[in-house]
Amino acid sequence: MSQLFRVITDGVTAWTGRAIQQTIDQAAANGGGVVTVPAGTYLLDNAVHLRTGVHLMGEPGAILKKIPSVSSLIPDYLGYGHYEITVAEPQKFHVGMGIHVLDDLSMGFYTTVATILGIDGERLFLDRMLNHDYGPAAKARAVSVFSLIEADQVSDVIIENLILDGNQAEETFALNGCRGAGLFIYQARRVAVRKVEIREFRGDALSFQQNIDITVDDCHLHHNTGGGIHPGSGSVRYLLQKNRIHDNGGCGIFYCLRTTHSICRSNLIENNAGIGISIGERDTDHLIANNTLRGQGGPGISFRMPTRRSGDRVCLLGNTLQGNCCREGSAEIEIPPNLHWIHLLGNTLVPNGKPAISIGEGCTDIYIEGNTVSGRGQKTADVVGPHDTVRFTTPPKFPPVGPDALPPHGARHLGIENPGPPALNP
Secondary structure: OOOEEEOOOOOOOOOEHHHHHHHHHHHHHOOOEEEEEOOEEEEEOOOEEOOOOEEEEEOOOEEEEEOOOOEEEOOOOEOOOOOEEEOOOHHHOOOOOEEEEEOOOOOHHHOEEEEEEEEEOOEEEEOOOOOOOEOHHHOOEEEOOOOOEEEEOOEEEEEEOOEEEOOOOOOOOOOOOOOOOOEEEEOOEEEEEEOOEEEOOOOOOEEEEOOEEEEEEOOEEEOOOOOOEEEEOOOEEEEEEOOEEEOOOOOOEEOOOOOEEEEEEOOEEEOOOOOOEEEOOOOEOEEEEOOEEEOOOOOOEEEOOOOOOOOOOEEEEOOEEEOOOOOOOOOOEEEOOOOEEEEEEOOEEEOOOOOOEEEOOOOEEEEEEOOEEOOEEOOHHHEEOOHHHEEOOOOOOOOOOOHHHOOOOOOHHHOOOOOOOOOOOO
16 A cells, blocks of 8 residues: 655745655655645745655645746856856855756757756756756856656656646746656656646646656646647657647647657647647657547647658547637648658548648558548548548558557667556556
8 A cells, every 4th residue: 555645834845845845755765655735835946856656646726836937147158067057146046946057059958957956156056967068158047947847767656636837927938848848757657647737837738758658647738838748759658638738829739759659539629829739750650539629720630841751650530620720721630741651530620711631742651531521521622632642441451559559679769678568557
């Protein structure tokens, strides 16, 4: 039976993330267990960092809320691999604060997210090394921005029944989705996120990078400036189901780079500013089924133009797409040139003045069958583009997709030689 731990406020750490962190660390030191967060609003000056074997569960009304960030320019040239930075205004920072180190060249994983361990004059000492060189010429700076919950290099973790509030009205900095989000999972295994609401965050609601066996189930992700869910950077074998993703400033779900073998099913994705579901570079072997996508600014489902290889071996089954392309996009479902092994079956499409499906040159093994368009059976005219690349029949033998289809070597790029059977936790 799991050990039980309850967050207790003491008048000093009362209603702050420090009380939650102390209880998580206590549970981890005792081999793991369930940490219960009582109702209340907990103000965060750093991410709540999960530990292996900990189940973080909120009682109804438990809210984790970010305090507004502060920032300072960095006057010195900083070196990759160092654990120290200098700041022009050290009085703005304090020990235990989460910070983000960046400059005007920043993109992707270039930036550094860390915790301040000590301060000596203008020097801040960090718990993580710098990801890159930073210098004044590129306006290097430190900003006290962070994810509200971070699961970094952990395993066997559950996050459940919490409200994460990014305090968008007072926060001024948008966090890069490769380095953080309202909830950020990084290089982790067997993590389940259930019944979590993420709102008003300046950045993506939920991002996970370089992971295996991640489950996001029955979450509510809305009114964030970035996207809803951002699976990325080689993550494999994950399940996204029964989530409500709406009114975000980016895409509903953004498959980023080389994410493979997932199931995305029964999600409600609506009124996001970008694309409903965006599939990109080497994002392969996915099942996308029974989702409802409506009212997006861009297409309902769009495969991005590949540099060399894109989202091949993807099944779109039984989805409903209605009234997307409100601001841009060529069709409800967009398939660019040079994609391979895409199966569209039993989808319901109600276009918003645009074609149902568009397809580019050079595709192979594109199967489109049994869909309905504006209340009637699909016609060949519903597909815009070269019809010699399309087959309006059942595929003779479509490659298996989804978590069970991950081959034994399918996670070697993550340093995992043989991941074993799926360990998803719906």
